[in-house]
Amino acid sequence: MYIIGKERLTNLMTDLAMKRLLFILAMGLLFNSTAQAATGTLNGKAVFDKNCSVCHSVMPPPKSAPPITPLASHYHQKYSTKKDGVNHLAAYLKSPNKDKAIDPQAITRFGLMPAQALPDAELRAVAEWVWDQYNPNMGMGRGMGMGMGQGQGQGQGMGRGRGMNQ
Numbered sequence: 001m002y003i004i005g006k007e008r009l010t011n012l013m014t015d016l017a018m019k020r021l022l023f024i025l026a027m028g029l030l031f032n033s034t035a036q037a038a039t040g041t042l043n044g045k046a047v048f049d050k051n052c053s054v055c056h057s058v059m060p061p062p063k064s065a066p067p068i069t070p071l072a073s074h075y076h077q078k079y080s081t082k083k084d085g086v087n088h089l090a091a092y093l094k095s096p097n098k099d100k101a102i103d104p105q106a107i108t109r110f111g112l113m114p115a116q117a118l119p120d121a122e123l124r125a126v127a128e129w130v131w132d133q134y135n136p137n138m139g140m141g142r143g144m145g146m147g148m149g150q151g152q153g154q155g156q157g158m159g160r161g162r163g164m165n166q
């Protein structure tokens with residue numbers, strides 16, 4: 001009796017310990033992926049600055065390619081999840097193609113984008129960054145739901161000075 005009772009107790013304790021361990025592991029994974037998402041965003045911007053900003057501005061007016069913010073809106077209109085949007089984006093960067101273009105008119109206007117020979121991880125990071133540039137209310141609303149400490153300041157001054165001697 002006593003032995004069985006003890007065994008059961010030990011089992012129970014092990015069970016609890018396992019559950020607790022799993023819980024801690026799960027939390028760790030969760031935290032880790034959050035941290036990774038944040039780094040991904042940072043890298044994405046760096047990848048953009050290095051490889052894409054020659055042709056793409058973020059906001060209009062365009063350089064030699066459509067600006068990123070309107071492109072991001074196109075993507076958000078067409079794809080309801082970030083995963084689908086980012087998948088298409090990353091694939092397009094790898095092999096641009098008229099049939100897959102989100103905005104075929106852009107090809108008529110600017111020509112087809114050259115394929116971006118970057119490692120997959122960088123393509124994904126920059127694709128996520130492009131997706132995140134969608135900002136319908138300029139930093140309010142939707143942006144807050146996705147907040148993971150990825151600030152996106154976009155200030156716009158409206159000051160109008162007037163001198164005394166006019």
Ligand code: HEC
Binds near residue numbers: 130
């Ligand atoms: C040499 C100039 C050039 C560079 C460099 C370039 N692009 Fe482009 N990009 C274009 C042009 C031109 C278009 C419009 C025609 C098209 O869609 O192919 C375009 C289109 C796009 C589109 C719309 C794709 C779609 O689905 O229709 C995205 C998104 C994009 N570029 C992102 C990027 C990113 C991110 C980088 C850097 C990794 C990059 N571009 C580098 C010229 C460039």
